[in-house]
Amino acid sequence: MPEDHPYRKTPSVSELRQRRAAEEAVHEAETAARKEALAVVERWNAERSPLWSPTIRCAITAGTPWLDVYCPGCRTSRAIDVRTLDRHPLASVGSLVIGLQCSWCPGNAPMPVLTGLHSLPPAARWSKSMPVEFLHGRPLSAEELEMIRQQIEEGFDNIAEVDAEIRGIVARNWPHLLSKLPPEDD
Ligand SMILES: [Zn+2]
Numbered sequence: 001m002p003e004d005h006p007y008r009k010t011p012s013v014s015e016l017r018q019r020r021a022a023e024e025a026v027h028e029a030e031t032a033a034r035k036e037a038l039a040v041v042e043r044w045n046a047e048r049s050p051l052w053s054p055t056i057r058c059a060i061t062a063g064t065p066w067l068d069v070y071c072p073g074c075r076t077s078r079a080i081d082v083r084t085l086d087r088h089p090l091a092s093v094g095s096l097v098i099g100l101q102c103s104w105c106p107g108n109a110p111m112p113v114l115t116g117l118h119s120l121p122p123a124a125r126w127s128k129s130m131p132v133e134f135l136h137g138r139p140l141s142a143e144e145l146e147m148i149r150q151q152i153e154e155g156f157d158n159i160a161e162v163d164a165e166i167r168g169i170v171a172r173n174w175p176h177l178l179s180k181l182p183p184e185d186d
Pocket of ligand 1: 071072073074075076102103104105109
């Protein structure tokens with residue numbers, strides 16, 4: 001019996017093989033495209049170059065659609081999902097900076113700084129990499145936590161800033177820095 005019998009209803013072995021090979025080729029091409037795009041994103045994340053940046057399509061293909069935006073004015077970071085933007089997919093991520101000026105900063109907000117593309121929004125990244133610390137009821141970003149650490153290492157100008165919550169954060173994250181804090185008054 002020939003393999004490609006015209007009245008056969010179920011696909012033949014060779015048809016299945018062909019279909020399988022085609023699916024594998026698509027999968028391999030997608031994997032290669034993702035790897036290539038991710039290499040571009042990782043290079044930009046490392047360089048943070050203002051001279052070039054990946055395209056929106058590249059960021060999406062790489063699986064890293066979350067763009068970190070830092071405002072030097074109020075020193076806050078936020079993340080935007082480039083998949084939600086109504087922009088041409090071949091527009092560079094860097095070109096988005098013009099529309100991303102901080103709305104919290106009064107008057108003329110400084111130009112924001114794009115600090116990287118990531119696969120997850122910040123909250124999900126923090127909870128994966130470290131337990132989230134709260135200060136005065138607000139979750140601290142990795143950058144804010146780092147800022148506190150630096151302030152303690154350099155020595156607080158304002159001793160009143162060190163309250164029980166900050167003391168707790170220091171004890172949990174950098175116990176070696178506890179000695180840098182002013183003595184507890186009770
Ligand atoms: Zn701002």
